[in-house]
Amino acid sequence: METVIREKIKFTASTISAKNSGQPEVALNIVRTNRGSELMERIRETIRELKLQVDKRRAAAYQADAHATLLRKVFRDFTAHKENEAKLIAAKAALEKADQVFASWNGHSEFRTSKFRDLDPARRIP
Numbered sequence: 001m002e003t004v005i006r007e008k009i010k011f012t013a014s015t016i017s018a019k020n021s022g023q024p025e026v027a028l029n030i031v032r033t034n035r036g037s038e039l040m041e042r043i044r045e046t047i048r049e050l051k052l053q054v055d056k057r058r059a060a061a062y063q064a065d066a067h068a069t070l071l072r073k074v075f076r077d078f079t080a081h082k083e084n085e086a087k088l089i090a091a092k093a094a095l096e097k098a099d100q101v102f103a104s105w106n107g108h109s110e111f112r113t114s115k116f117r118d119l120d121p122a123r124r125i126p
Contacts, residue, residue: 002047008039
């Protein structure tokens with residue numbers, strides 16, 4: 001792109017120089033070649049391509065960021081699920097232990113009259 005810009009500047013300078021040196025016909029002939037318009041179109045096309053590349057990179061970066069955010073959320077959810085699962089396993093083990101303790105109390109008269117009688121696993125609602 002630098003080459004095209006330099007060429008455009010050189011072209012414009014030659015046109016201005018011809019006009020300023022009292023050769024308006026030469027300047028007009030230079031302009032009529034459409035070389036200036038062609039150079040400008042090449043510059044514009046290069047700029048469009050650069051903008052397109054930037055937009056594609058920006059979209060890819062946005063998509064990568066969205067994927068990373070989603071992966072972080074999935075990982076957090078998975079970790080929370082595993083933590084909850086571990087807590088549930090521990091709670092189940094504690095409940096089974098409590099069931100064993102209550103079962104051993106079942107034959108004692110204190111348990112039959114105790115306020116803990118409602119905790120008897122046999123009377124527990126599923």
